[in-house]
Amino acid sequence: xxxxxxxxxxxxxxxxxxxxxxxxxxxxxxxxxxxxxxxxxxxxxxxxxxxxxxxxxxxxxxxxxxxxxxxxxxxxxxxxxxxxxxxxxxxxxxxxxxxxxxxxxxxxxxxxxxxxxxxxxxxxxxxxxxxxxxxxxxxxxxxxxxxxxxxxxxxxxxxxxxxxxxxxxxxxxxxxxxxxxxxxxxxxxxxxxxxxxxxxxxxxxxxxxxxxxxxxxxxxxxxxxxxxxxxxxxxxxxxxxxxxxxxxxxxxxxxxxxxxxxxxxxxxxxxxxxxxxxxxxxxxxxxxxxxxxxxxxxxxxxxxxxxxxxxxxxxxxxxxxxxxxxxxxxxxxxxxxxxxxxxxxxxxxxxxxxxxxxxxxxxxxxxxxxxxxxxxxxxxxxxxxxxxxxxxxxxxxxxxxxxxxxxxxxxxxxxxxxxxxxxxxxxxxxxxxxxxxxxxxxxxxxxxxxxxxxxxxxxxxxxxxxxxxxx
Amino acid sequence: xxxxxxxxxxxxxxxxxxxxxxxxxxxxxxxxxxxxxxxxxxxxxxxxxxxxxxxxxxxxxxxxxxxxxxxxxxxxxxxxxxxxxxxxxxxxxxxxxxxxxxxxxxxxxxxxxxxxxxxxxxxxxxxxxxxxxxxxxxxxxxxxxxxxxxxxxxxxxxxxxxxxxxxxxxxxxxxxxxxxxxxxxxxxxxxxxxxxxxxxxxxxxxxxxxxxxxxxxxxxxxxxxxxxxxxxxxxxxxxxxxxxxxxxxxxxxxxxxxxxxxxxxxxxxxxxxxxxxxxxxxxxxxxxxxxxxxxxxxxxxxxxxxxxxxxxxxxxxxxxxxxxxxxxxxxxxxxxxxxxxxxxxxxxxxxxxxxxxxxxxxxxxxxxxxxxxxxxxxxxxxxxxxxxxxxxxxxxxxxxxxxxxxxxxxxxxxxxxxxxxxxxxxxxxxxxxxxxxxxxxxxxxxxxxxxxxxxxxxxxxxxxxxxxxxx
Numbered sequence: 001x002x003x004x005x006x007x008x009x010x011x012x013x014x015x016x017x018x019x020x021x022x023x024x025x026x027x028x029x030x031x032x033x034x035x036x037x038x039x040x041x042x043x044x045x046x047x048x049x050x051x052x053x054x055x056x057x058x059x060x061x062x063x064x065x066x067x068x069x070x071x072x073x074x075x076x077x078x079x080x081x082x083x084x085x086x087x088x089x090x091x092x093x094x095x096x097x098x099x100x101x102x103x104x105x106x107x108x109x110x111x112x113x114x115x116x117x118x119x120x121x122x123x124x125x126x127x128x129x130x131x132x133x134x135x136x137x138x139x140x141x142x143x144x145x146x147x148x149x150x151x152x153x154x155x156x157x158x159x160x161x162x163x164x165x166x167x168x169x170x171x172x173x174x175x176x177x178x179x180x181x182x183x184x185x186x187x188x189x190x191x192x193x194x195x196x197x198x199x200x201x202x203x204x205x206x207x208x209x210x211x212x213x214x215x216x217x218x219x220x221x222x223x224x225x226x227x228x229x230x231x232x233x234x235x236x237x238x239x240x241x242x243x244x245x246x247x248x249x250x251x252x253x254x255x256x257x258x259x260x261x262x263x264x265x266x267x268x269x270x271x272x273x274x275x276x277x278x279x280x281x282x283x284x285x286x287x288x289x290x291x292x293x294x295x296x297x298x299x300x301x302x303x304x305x306x307x308x309x310x311x312x313x314x315x316x317x318x319x320x321x322x323x324x325x326x327x328x329x330x331x332x333x334x335x336x337x338x339x340x341x342x343x344x345x346x347x348x349x350x351x352x353x354x355x356x357x358x359x360x361x362x363x364x365x366x367x368x369x370x371x372x373x374x375x376x377x378x379x380x381x382x383x384x385x386x387x388x389x390x391x392x393x394x395x396x397x398x399x400x401x402x403x404x405x406x407x408x409x410x411x412x413x414x415x416x417x418x419x420x421x422x423x424x425x426x427x428x429x430x431x432x433x434x435x436x437x438x439x440x441x442x443x444x445x446x447x448x449x450x451x452x453x454x455x456x457x458x459x460x461x462x463x464x465x466x467x468x469x470x471x
Numbered sequence: 472x473x474x475x476x477x478x479x480x481x482x483x484x485x486x487x488x489x490x491x492x493x494x495x496x497x498x499x500x501x502x503x504x505x506x507x508x509x510x511x512x513x514x515x516x517x518x519x520x521x522x523x524x525x526x527x528x529x530x531x532x533x534x535x536x537x538x539x540x541x542x543x544x545x546x547x548x549x550x551x552x553x554x555x556x557x558x559x560x561x562x563x564x565x566x567x568x569x570x571x572x573x574x575x576x577x578x579x580x581x582x583x584x585x586x587x588x589x590x591x592x593x594x595x596x597x598x599x600x601x602x603x604x605x606x607x608x609x610x611x612x613x614x615x616x617x618x619x620x621x622x623x624x625x626x627x628x629x630x631x632x633x634x635x636x637x638x639x640x641x642x643x644x645x646x647x648x649x650x651x652x653x654x655x656x657x658x659x660x661x662x663x664x665x666x667x668x669x670x671x672x673x674x675x676x677x678x679x680x681x682x683x684x685x686x687x688x689x690x691x692x693x694x695x696x697x698x699x700x701x702x703x704x705x706x707x708x709x710x711x712x713x714x715x716x717x718x719x720x721x722x723x724x725x726x727x728x729x730x731x732x733x734x735x736x737x738x739x740x741x742x743x744x745x746x747x748x749x750x751x752x753x754x755x756x757x758x759x760x761x762x763x764x765x766x767x768x769x770x771x772x773x774x775x776x777x778x779x780x781x782x783x784x785x786x787x788x789x790x791x792x793x794x795x796x797x798x799x800x801x802x803x804x805x806x807x808x809x810x811x812x813x814x815x816x817x818x819x820x821x822x823x824x825x826x827x828x829x830x831x832x833x834x835x836x837x838x839x840x841x842x843x844x845x846x847x848x849x850x851x852x853x854x855x856x857x858x859x860x861x862x863x864x865x866x867x868x869x870x871x872x873x874x875x876x877x878x879x880x881x882x883x884x885x886x887x888x889x890x891x892x893x894x895x896x897x898x899x900x901x902x903x904x905x906x907x908x909x910x911x912x913x914x915x916x917x918x919x920x921x922x923x924x925x926x927x928x929x930x931x932x933x934x935x936x937x938x939x940x941x942x
Contacts, residue, residue: 209695
């Protein structure tokens with residue numbers, strides 16, 4: 001698959017990174033002589049963060065190229081993303097150029113200010129044009145507001161959704177064309193109110209940020225506005241909440257009936273307060289902090305299957321699980337070490353070696369039919385004993401693989417050998433793990449189910465011919 | 472310390488739980504005959520979630536009592552929290568009753584609708600009255616908007632801050648009295664805009680929630696509004712961002728100049744959409760989901776020392792570390808098993824046993840001076856080998872302790888024995904861990920620093936007299 005990115009700023013660069021790290025080839029066109037450097041910076045951030053969201057490898061990174069013209073960039077593309085500055089005449093010109101050379105590619109616009117109908121004015125073929133409005137950083141946040149107009153073809157919208165989902169994005173189809181779509185209307189409301197708070201010296205940028213990140217920001221990251229308020233209504237539910245909270249709307253709380261004038265003095269005040277708050281960190285440092293926080297929170301939600309974490313799980317399910325290894329063993333792990341596995345020495349916490357081997361055992365078990373359904377049916381293998389030998393340090397972001405071998409698989413006993421390696425095959429650690437089959441009802445050991453027992457014995461016999469790893 | 476909670480709904484119950492789980496005694500007064508049941512439900516949720524935020528035990532839970540009058544509840548209290556319904560005449564009556572019997576307690580009000588000056592009208596002693604506005608769930612979210620009036624004593628504000636911090640809350644002093652303080656002004660702006668989106672059939676409650684939790688909600692949970700936009704400004708910074716984004720404010724994006732009439736039809740529409748979104752779950756189930764998500768995200772931020780996670784770290788630093796155990800060993804771990812340690816069998820993931828022993832080793836190392844400063848100076852102990860025997864399953868929320876013993880401590884070699892037990896002393900697992908002292912500069916083994924070596928040998932000798940654990 002190929003994506004063409006027209007306009008290579010922070011947003012265009014984020015789109016490029018999202019496609020590349022999901023195995024697409026990407027061609028970028030931007031007149032800015034700095035575009036290549038800027039995209040490289042975004043891509044560095046994306047490479048350092050996005051793969052950490054997954055417990056499996058993403059596809060091999062696609063090829064990045066810089067085109068000399070729109071025509072060159074869009075030729076052969078499946079998706080064309082327009083992210084040029086927010087001027088309608090400029091966008092019309094670029095869209096005409098794209099349509100002249102892009103076959104039947106989907107044409108998405110990153111605009112927050114224009115409706116698809118406005119973008120389609122004078123277009124040769126409006127049916128493939130739609131708004132695909134992303135959120136920064138595009139390589140980590142899944143939301144895309146996908147806004148068609150009545151002239152956009154339904155089939156094109158369907159195709160667009162499939163492609164966006166395939167790179168881990170969440171297309172939220174906006175069913176009506178309105179200025180600023182959905183999220184930016186909410187954002188703008190908050191931004192205006194925040195400007196009043198600063199202008200009136202009620203709060204500084206730091207205080208407003210603290211009021212958000214120590215309170216409702218945490219609620220919204222996992223459930224949003226309405227589900228949170230549904231809970232606030234308590235047992236009496238949403239109608240009760242509205243009855244309680246509704247009347248407050250007629251109180252003169254907000255200043256939003258009015259727009260504060262964005263004078264030079266107010267702009268400078270905000271910039272000064274922001275400098276006092278975050279000026280000791282460079283933008284690059286802030287980006288790394290933000291991305292690390294987002295990865296850690298997204299992984300926390302993923303582990304629970306909640307919020308955006310559920311989307312990451314779905315995307316991961318589409319990636320291949322481990323497969324037979326060349327040496328006759330099973331390749332049971334193939335992944336990147338995520339940030340939440342680091343210890344204070346700056347390398348992978350020693351306990352995570354055990355987790356990697358535990359994950360490897362799960363893959364062996366799944367391969368003999370002892371999977372989640374088997375557990376749901378009341379049986380499982382429990383680890384009784386593990387012996388881990390640590391050979392080398394392992395760092396966050398490092399690519400690791402595990403090959404696993406059955407040393408003993410007979411009746412209720414299972415003994416596994418795991419070898420963890422880096423991308424070059426250097427051994428990082430080994431583990432010998434002894435598991436016993438148990439009934440989850442009696443919590444006692446017992447012989448496995450017939451099918452599982454047969455498959456286990458077959459696997460043990462196949463692995464018996466492998467050389468016995470030196471321990 | 473003692474807190475009095477006047478008004479025991481969801482908010483009052485959350486305050487009660489926050490104080491109780493931090494070791495305070497709490498007396499509740501509420502006329503609602505259901506108050507005891509409601510507070511018990513909030514407390515159940517709090518007990519299931521708050522202790523999981525910490526890697527150390529919180530103080531033993533305080534005593535909860537229900538008082539027959541305001542006078543009985545507030546007698547001897549250090550903090551009195553008023554959370555009665557938002558009617559000024561009602562609050563004035565309750566505050567007068569509180570002041571008549573509460574000595575020099577701090578009097579906080581959970582109001583979002585009134586200013587402290589309004590609350591203080593006619594008060595016998597306005598100096599101790601202030602707004603202390605919390606966010607639901609109060610037992611997990613750290614933000615408290617602390618709003619004094621000119622009549623509130625500066626010393627009382629200082630005292631209030633110290634007490635709030637001691638129970639893990641973050642008092643954000645609001646420097647000006649305005650309606651709705653800071654956060655609720657932002658929330659109300661979003662709420663109004665969201666009502667328009669629903670009234671105009673642009674989006675449903677589910678779509679608005681998705682637009683938040685898959686996008687900007689995640690950004691706000693860790694950095695808030697302005698630090699996020701500072702990054703969006705890129706290398707050119709905050710002034711550049713304002714120059715870019717500022718002009719949009721004069722566009723007619725929002726409907727906020729007007730308040731939508733909250734008709735019965737609109738209220739029913741919201742309730743119906745909310746039912747379609749979340750009606751398959753009870754409020755209790757939604758609360759557990761929300762709390763689990765908050766715990767997981769807060770722990771992710773805590774591991775990075777970011778956002779609200781930094782506050783939890785600070786609070787944890789005030790709790791005692793492990794101490795000598797009765798058997799002559801060192802009690803190295805004393806904590807609750809957090810949600811992110813669960814595996815799909817519903818008990819503690821086997822790799823976390825390794826983490827518990829790794830944490831235990833850190834405490835032993837800190838006790839001989841091989842602490843974070845020592846690592847910063849370029850030396851550390853690396854685990855070379857660990858042998859774990861799993862005796863019993865361990866569940867999320869379970870209280871665990873580890874006793875550790877030095878089996879060998881000589882030169883660059885350190886061999887530890889760990890015994891992990893539940894609250895009753897039942898052994899859950901044992902570990903024998905072999906560590907080697909290394910230079911972080913050469914990445915090779917070497918003898919420890921003089922002081923560390925001396926302390927290690929002394930500890931090894933002290934432990935040599937202990938019985939050798941059967942392995």
